Amino acid sequence: MKSVIVVGAGIWGSSLALRLAETGWQVTLVEQHRPGHLRQASAGDTRLLRCAHGVDDWYPRLAWAAREEWRRLGERAGEELYHEAGMLWFAGTPDGWEHDSAKVLKNLDIPYEILDPADGARFFPDFRPDGLSFLLWEPNAGVIRARRATQAIAGLARAAGVRFVRGRAKPSEGTAVSVGVEELRADRVVWACGAWLPGLFDVPMTVTKQDTLHFAVPVEWSTPGIPAWVDHGASAYGHGDVEGSGMKATSDLEGPVFDPETGLRAVDAGSVERARDYLRLRFPAIAGAPVLLSQVCQYALTPDAEWVIAETAPGVWLMGGDSGHGFKHAPALAAYMAGVLAGDHAPEPRFGLHERVPARGLRTSGRAG
Numbered sequence: 001m002k003s004v005i006v007v008g009a010g011i012w013g014s015s016l017a018l019r020l021a022e023t024g025w026q027v028t029l030v031e032q033h034r035p036g037h038l039r040q041a042s043a044g045d046t047r048l049l050r051c052a053h054g055v056d057d058w059y060p061r062l063a064w065a066a067r068e069e070w071r072r073l074g075e076r077a078g079e080e081l082y083h084e085a086g087m088l089w090f091a092g093t094p095d096g097w098e099h100d101s102a103k104v105l106k107n108l109d110i111p112y113e114i115l116d117p118a119d120g121a122r123f124f125p126d127f128r129p130d131g132l133s134f135l136l137w138e139p140n141a142g143v144i145r146a147r148r149a150t151q152a153i154a155g156l157a158r159a160a161g162v163r164f165v166r167g168r169a170k171p172s173e174g175t176a177v178s179v180g181v182e183e184l185r186a187d188r189v190v191w192a193c194g195a196w197l198p199g200l201f202d203v204p205m206t207v208t209k210q211d212t213l214h215f216a217v218p219v220e221w222s223t224p225g226i227p228a229w230v231d232h233g234a235s236a237y238g239h240g241d242v243e244g245s246g247m248k249a250t251s252d253l254e255g256p257v258f259d260p261e262t263g264l265r266a267v268d269a270g271s272v273e274r275a276r277d278y279l280r281l282r283f284p285a286i287a288g289a290p291v292l293l294s295q296v297c298q299y300a301l302t303p304d305a306e307w308v309i310a311e312t313a314p315g316v317w318l319m320g321g322d323s324g325h326g327f328k329h330a331p332a333l334a335a336y337m338a339g340v341l342a343g344d345h346a347p348e349p350r351f352g353l354h355e356r357v358p359a360r361g362l363r364t365s366g367r368a369g
């Protein structure tokens with residue numbers, strides 16, 4: 001039986017461990033804290049699932065495959081992990097990122113509609129279309145209950161026979177991993193360490209502090225039908241209340257450099273003001289709503305927002321640099337990575353450790369921080 005050590009029980013590591021255990025591998029999953037612990041990127045209350053990715057067509061295919069997987073995983077876990085409320089993209093120009101995305105969705109047969117800005121009033125109790133050119137509607141997008149999903153996938157992995165080891169792993173010789181006094185050995189090792197990866201390996205990655213905010217909105221804003229939304233040009237995004245934790249409205253601008261282990265997890269007053277400024281512009285009726293939930297998380301950003309999937313020595317794999325758009329893909333990425341580990345296919349060259357040219361077309365943010 002082939003064996004593998006996966007380091008990191010965020011959504012990437014846990015999904016991979018589950019996939020490998022269910023396809024005949026003997027799997028050990030090492031985590032320094034616990035699956036769903038509040039420092040990991042996967043422990044955010046919610047994460048968006050969307051297929052629009054600008055001109056790119058690789059990630060939309062993966063997201064579309066992942067959508068199906070999330071539905072299945074929810075059934076297996078016995079709870080709705082993914083809430084498909086749809087997503088509205090607020091396009092400020094007729095020929096920008098949303099236009100490019102629509103062309104790709106069309107080519108891939110992924111459902112979408114182009115709507116008039118005034119149609120936004122069909123989706124929200126109060127909506128101001130000022131300055132918008134059109135709306136891109138993705139009916140098969142939505143919100144993943146991220147922290148719950150991360151814990152549920154770890155539970156499924158345990159049930160599938162994955163051995164969990166608690167401790168901080170360090171690279172040892174070849175594919176070996178040391179955890180305290182224990183030396184673990186396997187045919188392959190995958191370091192799926194999120195924002196901790198640059199502390200272990202030389203990777204092209206910057207870790208930034210990201211504040212997220214949910215607002216306590218009146219009941220008419222708390223129905224399951226309120227969709228997710230993104231304003232790429234304004235680097236703002238959010239969604240309706242799916243968890244009882246309020247309506248999310250937050251900025252995707254890159255925050256300051258951050259240490260995922262020791263960084264202070266307090267939201268800046270400026271982040272609250274920025275979110276309110278956006279609400280005032282687009283959803284003025286709730287601009288004064290109180291903050292219900294605030295979370296500090298971190299992006300592990302590569303310069304071009306492409307992930308890192310690279311073999312640094314025989315059998316030693318790095319998997320990271322999710323660049324703030326990795327959660328949704330996790331179950332489909334796990335299947336892709338299982339194929340890489342089995343030698344069925346090589347990873348795309350875009351994921352290599354080459355020098356990256358700065359670009360942000362894959363993110364939901366059209367502006368630098």
Ligand SMILES: Cc1cc2nc3c(=O)[nH]c(=O)nc-3n(C[C@H](O)[C@H](O)[C@H](O)COP(=O)(O)OP(=O)(O)OC[C@H]3O[C@@H](n4cnc5c(N)ncnc54)[C@H](O)[C@@H]3O)c2cc1C
Nearest residue numbers: 008010011012032041042048169194196297322326327328
């Ligand atoms: C504010 C914010 C909003 C986002 N929005 C979206 C979104 O809408 N849609 C989307 O798809 N994605 C989104 N993302 C990105 C998504 O959250 C990440 O892509 C995903 O969670 C990355 O998972 P991961 O498993 O790689 O990392 P993590 O969840 O951070 O997990 C890494 C794990 O590795 C462990 N670890 C690290 N080093 C060691 C070690 N040496 N030994 C043992 N364990 C170790 C850590 O403790 C941690 O648990 C967002 C991210 C943020 C921060």
